[in-house]
Amino acid sequence: MAEDKDQRYDPATIEAKWQQRWAADPAFYAADPAETGKPKYYVAEMLPYPSGALHMGHVRNYSIGDALARHMWMRGYNVLHPMGWDAFGLPAENAALKNNTPPREWTLGNIAAMKRQMQRLGLSYDWATEVTTCLPDYYRWNQWFFLRMYERGLVYRKKSKVNWCPECATVLANEQVIDGKCWRHEDTQVELRDLEQWFFRITAYAQELLDGLDKLDGWPEKVRTMQRNWIGRSEGTEVEFGVEGRSEKIRVFTTRVDTIFGATSVQLAPEHPLVTALAAADPGLKVQVTQLIDEQKRAREEGDVGAIEKHGIPTGHFAVNPYNGELVPVWVANYVLTEYGTGAIMSVPAHDERDFEFATKYAIPIRRVIAPAGPHAEEPALPFTVEDGVLIHSGDYNGLSCVAAQKKLQEIASARGFGEAKVTFRLKDWGVSRQRYWGTPIPMIHCERDGLVPVPDDKLPVVLPAQIAITQQGGSPLARVPDFVNVTCPKCGEPARRETDTMDTFVDSSWYFYRYTDAKNDRQPFDPARVAYWFPIDQYIGGVEHAILHLIYSRFWTRVMRDLGLVTHNEPAQRMFTQGMVIKDGAKMSKSKGNVVSPDDMVARYGADATRMYALFAAPPDRDLDWQEDGVAGVSRFLGRVWRLTTKYASPAKTGRGRQISSPSGTSLKLLRKMHQTTAKITLDFEGRWHFNTCVAAIMELVNEIQAADAQLAAGDVPAPAMHELFSTLVLLLAPFAPFLSAELWSELGEDGAVLRAPWPRSNPALAKEDEIEIPVQINGKLVSLVRVPADAAPKDIETAALADEKVRARTAGKTIAKIIVVPAKLVNLVVK
Numbered sequence: 001m002a003e004d005k006d007q008r009y010d011p012a013t014i015e016a017k018w019q020q021r022w023a024a025d026p027a028f029y030a031a032d033p034a035e036t037g038k039p040k041y042y043v044a045e046m047l048p049y050p051s052g053a054l055h056m057g058h059v060r061n062y063s064i065g066d067a068l069a070r071h072m073w074m075r076g077y078n079v080l081h082p083m084g085w086d087a088f089g090l091p092a093e094n095a096a097l098k099n100n101t102p103p104r105e106w107t108l109g110n111i112a113a114m115k116r117q118m119q120r121l122g123l124s125y126d127w128a129t130e131v132t133t134c135l136p137d138y139y140r141w142n143q144w145f146f147l148r149m150y151e152r153g154l155v156y157r158k159k160s161k162v163n164w165c166p167e168c169a170t171v172l173a174n175e176q177v178i179d180g181k182c183w184r185h186e187d188t189q190v191e192l193r194d195l196e197q198w199f200f201r202i203t204a205y206a207q208e209l210l211d212g213l214d215k216l217d218g219w220p221e222k223v224r225t226m227q228r229n230w231i232g233r234s235e236g237t238e239v240e241f242g243v244e245g246r247s248e249k250i251r252v253f254t255t256r257v258d259t260i261f262g263a264t265s266v267q268l269a270p271e272h273p274l275v276t277a278l279a280a281a282d283p284g285l286k287v288q289v290t291q292l293i294d295e296q297k298r299a300r301e302e303g304d305v306g307a308i309e310k311h312g313i314p315t316g317h318f319a320v321n322p323y324n325g326e327l328v329p330v331w332v333a334n335y336v337l338t339e340y341g342t343g344a345i346m347s348v349p350a351h352d353e354r355d356f357e358f359a360t361k362y363a364i365p366i367r368r369v370i371a372p373a374g375p376h377a378e379e380p381a382l383p384f385t386v387e388d389g390v391l392i393h394s395g396d397y398n399g400l401s402c403v404a405a406q407k408k409l410q411e412i413a414s415a416r417g418f419g420e421a422k423v424t425f426r427l428k429d430w431g432v433s434r435q436r437y438w439g440t441p442i443p444m445i446h447c448e449r450d451g452l453v454p455v456p457d458d459k460l461p462v463v464l465p466a467q468i469a470i471t472q473q474g475g476s477p478l479a480r481v482p483d484f485v486n487v488t489c490p491k492c493g494e495p496a497r498r499e500t501d502t503m504d505t506f507v508d509s510s511w512y513f514y515r516y517t518d519a520k521n522d523r524q525p526f527d528p529a530r531v532a533y534w535f536p537i538d539q540y541i542g543g544v545e546h547a548i549l550h551l552i553y554s555r556f557w558t559r560v561m562r563d564l565g566l567v568t569h570n571e572p573a574q575r576m577f578t579q580g581m582v583i584k585d586g587a588k589m590s591k592s593k594g595n596v597v598s599p600d601d602m603v604a605r606y607g608a609d610a611t612r613m614y615a616l617f618a619a620p621p622d623r624d625l626d627w628q629e630d631g632v633a634g635v636s637r638f639l640g641r642v643w644r645l646t647t648k649y650a651s652p653a654k655t656g657r658g659r660q661i662s663s664p665s666g667t668s669l670k671l672l673r674k675m676h677q678t679t680a681k682i683t684l685d686f687e688g689r690w691h692f693n694t695c696v697a698a699i700m701e702l703v704n705e706i707q708a709a710d711a712q713l714a715a716g717d718v719p720a721p722a723m724h725e726l727f728s729t730l731v732l733l734l735a736p737f738a739p740f741l742s743a744e745l746w747s748e749l750g751e752d753g754a755v756l757r758a759p760w761p762r763s764n765p766a767l768a769k770e771d772e773i774e775i776p777v778q779i780n781g782k783l784v785s786l787v788r789v790p791a792d793a794a795p796k797d798i799e800t801a802a803l804a805d806e807k808v809r810a811r812t813a814g815k816t817i818a819k820i821i822v823v824p825a826k827l828v829n830l831v832v833k
C-alpha cells in the first residue's frame with residue numbers, strides 16, 4: 001500500500017525550502033562584531049583544494065565542524081565558522097594541459113561547484129569571509145610576507161640539491177617526498193637536481209617549534225609526536241679534526257664524544273669539499289668518488305639512503321684526533337650525506353652499529369673504549385652502544401662515566417678551540433621555489449647591476465599573467481612570458497628580469513585562517529585587533545596527513561607574524577582534532593578501486609541531513625569510517641520517524657508552549673527523564689569527548705521511547721506542557737546533526753525564531769535521575785544476581801537488599817560470609833567461605 005503523501009518524510013522538499021531561506025539571508029551565519037558581549041568561538045575545518053567535487057572525507061570533516069559550530073551558537077557563543085579554497089596547485093595546470101582550459105577558469109569553476117555542494121549540505125559557513133588563495137587580493141599578502149621575511153633574513157636563495165618530480169616537473173619539499181616517491185604521484189621516483197632555490201629559514205624557529213609542542217595539550221598526541229620526530233633535535237659535540245700535511249679541517253658532529261678515543265677512521269661524504277680537493281689532484285680517486293656519488297644519488301632517488309649497501313674508499317690521507325694527536329685514515333663513504341650535519345663523521349666501530357658494520361667489511365681496527373658500569377661486568381659483545389658505562393683506553397679520562405666524559409670532553413674542546421657543544425635538528429629550511437605557473441609569483445627582480453632587488457610594496461601584487469600557454473617543457477612556464485619577465489629594475493631603472501619561480505602552495509595555507517577574520521582588507525593582511533579578538537582558533541579540524549606539513553608551517557608562520565608585531569600569540573590553534581578516513585569495503589575510496597561514493601548521490605537519494613548524520617553516526621570521529629549505504633538508509637528512516645512523530649503531536653505540543661510542567665508522573669515522567677538523560681549525555685560530548693556517534697545513538701533511543709509510548713501520547717496521557725518540552729527538546733538536540741529537519745520541525749512546533757539561535761536545552765539532574773537502579777551482586781567475584789534499589793540508596797541498604805535476594809540466600813546458605821564489599825550504585829561483592 002502506498003504511503004499517504006502527507007505522511008511521508010520528504011527531505012528534498014524540506015531541504016530545498018530551508019536552503020533557499022538561508023541563502024536569502026547572508027548574515028544568518030555571520031559572526032557578531034567583537035563588541036558583542038558574548039564569548040567568542042572560532043571553529044575551522046581545513047580548507048579544501050578545489051578539485052571539482054567534494055568527497056566523503058570532506059563531508060565527514062565538515063559535518064564534525066558544523067555540528068560543533070551549531071552547538072556553540074546555541075550555547076550563546078559568538079561563532080566564527082568560515083570556509084575557503086586552497087586554490088593554487090598542480091592539478092589546475094594538468095587540467096589545463098589535458099582540456100585546454102586556463103587554470104584560473106578551471107579553478108574558479110570548481111570552486112563554484114563545490115560551494116553549491118556545501119550549501120546543499122547546509123553547512124553553516126559565513127561566505128562573506130570566504131578566502132580564495134589564487135586571487136590577487138589574497139596572494140599579494142603572501143608576497144608582502146615574503147618581502148618582510150626577506151628583510152629579516154628569513155628568506156634566502158642558494159644552490160642546492162632539490163627533489164624533482166618528473167611528473168610534476170617541479171621541485172618538491174622534503175615533506176612532499178614519501179619513500180622516495182612524489183606525494184602526488186605514488187609511482188614516480190623523485191630525482192635530485194642542483195638548482196638555485198628560495199628558502200624560508202624555518203630552522204631559526206626549530207627550538208621554539210619543539211618547545212611549543214609541550215603546551216599544545218589540546219592537540220592529538222600522535223600529531224605532537226610526529227612533529228617532534230620531524231624537528232628531530234639532538235644534542236652533541238662538534239669536533240674539528242686536523243688533516244695531516246694540509247691546512248683544511250674536518251668538522252664532525254657526534255652525540256657520543258665520550259667514544260672519540262675509539263675513533264679509528266673519519267668518513268667523509270663524497271661531495272665534501274675536502275674530497276673534491278683531494279680528488280682534483282688524484283685522478284684515480286676521482287673516478288672512485290664519482291662512482292660513490294652515483295650510488296648515493298640512486299639510493300636517494302629510491303628513497304632510502306639508510307638502506308644503501310655501504311661502500312667506501314680510503315683517500316690515503318690522515319686526520320688528526322684533536323684530543324690525543326692520533327692519526328686515523330680519512331675515508332670517503334657513500335652513506336654519508338653532505339647536507340646532514342657537517343658531511344663528515346668520526347667512525348667508532350666498537351660503539352656504533354653502522355660503524356661496526358663498515359669497519360668489519362673493510363678490516364678497519366675496532367677499539368673498545370667504553371666498559372659496562374659495575375665491578376664484575378662481563379666483557380660485552382660489540383658493538384656496545386649502551387651509554388651506561390665508563391671510559392677505558394681513553395688516556396686521562398679513563399674511569400669517567402659516559403655522561404661525565406661527554407661534558408668534560410666538550411669543555412676541553414671549547415677551551416682549546418677545536419670544538420663546542422652543539423644542538424642539531426633534523427628539520428631543514430623550507431624550500432619554497434616551484435618551477436610552476438599556478439602559484440604566487442615570488443616578488444623579486446634580478447638586475448645585472450644590483451643583483452636581487454625586491455619588488456617595492458606599492459607595486460604589489462605581482463599578478464600572475466592570466467592567459468599563458470602551458471606546456472610540459474622543463475623550467476617555469478612564466479619564464480616564457482616576455483611581458484611578465486621583462487621589467488625595469490626599481491633601483492637603477494635599467495632593464496631587468498623578474499623571478500619566474502612561484503611559491504609552494506603550503507605558503508597559501510600557512511596563514512589563510514587569519515585572513516578569514518578580515519577577508520576584504522586591502523591595506524594589510526588583516527587588522528591585528530580582529531585577529532587578537534578571534535585567535536587562537538578554538539577548534540581546528542582536519543586530516544592527520546597534514547601533521548608535519550601544514551601544521552608545522554602554520555606554526556612557523558604564526559611566529560614570524562608575531563615577530564613582525566602582527567599577532568601576540570604563538571600558536572594558531574588551541575585545540576586540534578584529526579578525523580579518521582572514510583573508507584569503503586575496507587579500502588580508501590579511490591577512482592582506481594572503483595569504490596567511490598559520491599556525496600551528491602547520497603544527498604539526492606537520502607537528503608543532506610541523513611548523509612551528514614550518518615557520517616557522524618557510523619564511527620567515532622577519530623576512527624576510520626567504513627561507508628555502508630544501508631546505514632545511510634537507516635538514518636534516513638530514523639529521521640522519517642522523528643518527522644512523523646513530531647508533526648503528529650505538533651498541535652498538542654504547541655498548546656503547551658510557555659506553560660509550567662506540574663510534577664510529572666507516569667508516561668510523562670518516563671519520557672522526560674529519558675529526555676534529560678539524553679540532553680546531559682550530548683552536552684557532555686560536545687564539551688570535549690566528541691563521541692558524536694553515541695550522541696546520535698542516544699537521540700535514537702529517545703525517539704524509540706517516544707515511539708513506544710505512541711498509544712499513551714495519542715490517548716492524551718501526557719499533558720500539553722510536557723509534550724511541548726519533549727518535542728522541542730528533541731528538535732534542539734537534533735539541530736547540530738540534522739539542520740534542515742530541525743528547522744522544519746521547529747517551525748512546525750510554532751517557534752518563530754531560528755533554531756540555530758535558540759538556547760541549547762539544559763538537563764535537569766533531578767529529573768534525569770532514575771528512581772531505581774539495578775546493582776549486580778557477586779559471590780567471590782562471580783555474578784549471581786541483580787537487585788533493584790533506590791538510585792540514592794545508602795551502602796547499608798544496598799547490603800541488606802543483596803543479602804535478602806533469593807539467589808544470594810540459596811548460594812550462601814550454611815556458609816560463612818567473610819566480607820561484604822559495596823560500591824555504591826555499582827556493585828556488591830560477597831566473599832564467602
Ligand SMILES: [Zn+2]
Nearest residue numbers: 165168182185
Ligand atoms: Zn609529482
Ligand SMILES: [Zn+2]
Nearest residue numbers: 447450489492
Ligand atoms: Zn638595477
